Amino acid sequence: MHLTFGRSNDNATTDRRTVGGVTDFALQFGAHVQRARREGRPVVALESTLVSHGLPRPDNLRVAREIEQTVRDHGAVPATIGMIGGRLIVGLDDAQIEHLAGADDVAKLSVRDLAVAAATGANGATTVAATSAVAAAAGIDVFATGGLGGVHREAAQTFDESADLTTLARTPITVVCAGVKSLLDVGATLERMETLGVTVAGYRTRRFPGFFVTDGGFDLDWSLDSAQQVADAAAARTHQGVSRAALIVANPLPPDEQLDPALHDQTLRTGLAELAERGVSGKDVTPFLLAHFHSRTEGRSLAVNVRIILRNAALAAQIAVAAAPAPA
Ligand code: PSU
Ligand code: MN
Numbered sequence: 001m002h003l004t005f006g007r008s009n010d011n012a013t014t015d016r017r018t019v020g021g022v023t024d025f026a027l028q029f030g031a032h033v034q035r036a037r038r039e040g041r042p043v044v045a046l047e048s049t050l051v052s053h054g055l056p057r058p059d060n061l062r063v064a065r066e067i068e069q070t071v072r073d074h075g076a077v078p079a080t081i082g083m084i085g086g087r088l089i090v091g092l093d094d095a096q097i098e099h100l101a102g103a104d105d106v107a108k109l110s111v112r113d114l115a116v117a118a119a120t121g122a123n124g125a126t127t128v129a130a131t132s133a134v135a136a137a138a139g140i141d142v143f144a145t146g147g148l149g150g151v152h153r154e155a156a157q158t159f160d161e162s163a164d165l166t167t168l169a170r171t172p173i174t175v176v177c178a179g180v181k182s183l184l185d186v187g188a189t190l191e192r193m194e195t196l197g198v199t200v201a202g203y204r205t206r207r208f209p210g211f212f213v214t215d216g217g218f219d220l221d222w223s224l225d226s227a228q229q230v231a232d233a234a235a236a237r238t239h240q241g242v243s244r245a246a247l248i249v250a251n252p253l254p255p256d257e258q259l260d261p262a263l264h265d266q267t268l269r270t271g272l273a274e275l276a277e278r279g280v281s282g283k284d285v286t287p288f289l290l291a292h293f294h295s296r297t298e299g300r301s302l303a304v305n306v307r308i309i310l311r312n313a314a315l316a317a318q319i320a321v322a323a324a325p326a327p328a
Helices: 031-039 049-054 057-072 094-102 109-121 128-137 163-168 186-196 229-242 260-277 282-296 300-323
Strands: 041-045 077-085 087-090 107-110 123-126 142-144 174-177 199-203 207-210 213-221 247-250
Touching: 031 041, 031 077, 031 128, 041 057, 041 128, 041 300, 049 057, 049 094, 049 107, 049 123, 049 282, 057 077, 057 094, 057 213, 057 300, 077 109, 087 109, 087 128, 087 247, 087 282, 094 123, 094 186, 107 109, 107 199, 109 123, 123 128, 128 142, 128 163, 128 174, 142 300, 174 199, 174 300, 186 207, 199 207, 199 229, 229 247, 229 300, 260 282, 282 300
Parallel strands: 041 077, 041 142, 107 123, 142 174, 174 247, 199 247
Antiparallel strands: 077 087, 077 123, 207 213
């Protein structure tokens, strides 16, 4: 692996091929993340696909900024990850986040896309899979998102299972999420995570959350009850040296903040029907269904989605702080 430190990332439009004779395809660190690393401060990775493809404009930019601010408010430094002009950036600055939130040429990048996207100078937002992989490569141990990708409902026919799962199986990072959305096959997703050796623990619960709804309908074997306990579990994984899979911390919304389950079920039914009718498939499925929820519930699912992300960002920051060595 070739990591480059100390390089400025504020010239997104300059030649990306060589800088000082070194290829510019290495990870680039935003100035704030560079500083945090130098000072040994806790860092939380954040994904950009939920901003570019998961949330509607113009709320998405406001929410992206709120997520970063929430991480800061809880004592950690945010590192939003994405690609600008082929440069894979750990710690996008505000103008770069604004670009990914507003531009029409932003690709949805999973791990397999990163190299060709770089070679072609693309702008792109990273999924849970790509963000986890890049964060781990950058030495960041904690990542906050909304919901994971998983096994889609028609997967038995379509083979549509998110690369989030297989990537998490080989990526040692702690991911704070609110489970997976009920638009997926939740039971099959949990089974696949078991097969793949991905650790899943509820945060103060033994029920797997269903993203918009508090209870996704399935039991979990483990509950972790404090940020310190999560940090300890991650440290145990590292020190045992046995597993290199992710630790998923499933953080449910309190029941009084969830989307009304009846509204949820009805919206899901119409969304799945529309999906089939229009023949939406592949990587467009998740963004399509999210947009359907946000428009059909007149913004209620969006408000819930934002609450989920901000709560996860806060918990991830607390975990990163708990894991950080005590300041000298
Ligand atoms: N879950 C959400 N919002 C999102 C996504 C998931 O609540 O925006 C995004 C994440 O970036 C996730 C991706 O990695 O969708 C999964 O897409 P797919 O199912 O195509 O792998
Ligand atoms: Mn897919």
